[in-house]
Amino acid sequence: MRKVIYSPMVSLDGFVESPTRSLDWGIVDEELHSFINDQQNQIDTYLFGRRMYEVMTYWDTAEADPSNPEYVLEFARIWKRVAKIVYSKTLGRVQGNARLSRGNIVEEIAQLKAQPGKDMGVGGATIAATLIQSGLIDEYQLFINPIILGRGTPMFPTLDHKTGLRLIETRTFSSGVVFLRYQPTGTASQEK
Numbered sequence: 001m002r003k004v005i006y007s008p009m010v011s012l013d014g015f016v017e018s019p020t021r022s023l024d025w026g027i028v029d030e031e032l033h034s035f036i037n038d039q040q041n042q043i044d045t046y047l048f049g050r051r052m053y054e055v056m057t058y059w060d061t062a063e064a065d066p067s068n069p070e071y072v073l074e075f076a077r078i079w080k081r082v083a084k085i086v087y088s089k090t091l092g093r094v095q096g097n098a099r100l101s102r103g104n105i106v107e108e109i110a111q112l113k114a115q116p117g118k119d120m121g122v123g124g125a126t127i128a129a130t131l132i133q134s135g136l137i138d139e140y141q142l143f144i145n146p147i148i149l150g151r152g153t154p155m156f157p158t159l160d161h162k163t164g165l166r167l168i169e170t171r172t173f174s175s176g177v178v179f180l181r182y183q184p185t186g187t188a189s190q191e192k
Contacts, residue, residue: 004122005138005139006137007139009145013149026145027146029173029174035171035179044083045085047122047123048086049124050087056123085098085099086100088100089102105130125153132156139182139183140165140183142179145176163184165185
């Protein structure tokens with residue numbers, strides 16, 4: 001069965017965006033970018049909400065910039081290859097290897113998980129929140145950045161239950177970014 005993977009860049013205090021929705025605080029140097037490229041080769045579908053999709057469309061044209069180093073160009077090629085499903089009620093159209101969905105995200109992703117293929121990556125805290133609430137996230141791959149934002153968009157939604165996690169991988173990068181990979185243990189409990 002395909003896995004759904006939530007893999008955000010996150011501040012030490014748990015935010016994925018600054019209060020102004022900026023992502024410019026994340027550290028993505030050559031070492032980290034190469035690691036992410038290797039991970040993305042295990043994915044054949046990206047699941048995005050409107051905002052994250054719009055941010056990521058930069059990669060549609062990144063190959064055209066001759067000043068981009070090879071590891072950036074490699075991600076641009078991965079981006080173009082991977083299918084994208086954009087969940088939005090307000091977006092009029094999408095481009096490239098993407099399709100727009102206005103359907104029930106929980107039902108659609110549950111069906112996609114049962115189909116053959118590589119893993120699926122979740123982009124954006126809003127769409128991830130829906131999938132976390134529904135128990136559809138199979139792995140959390142967090143890139144903890146050495147910065148405290150103080151406020152912004154939280155990585156996790158407020159939940160009405162606890163979910164146990166098992167740490168299965170760690171890695172520290174020379175930039176100070178720490179990668180933590182978790183899988184749910186299947187133990188959830190309702191808070192009384």
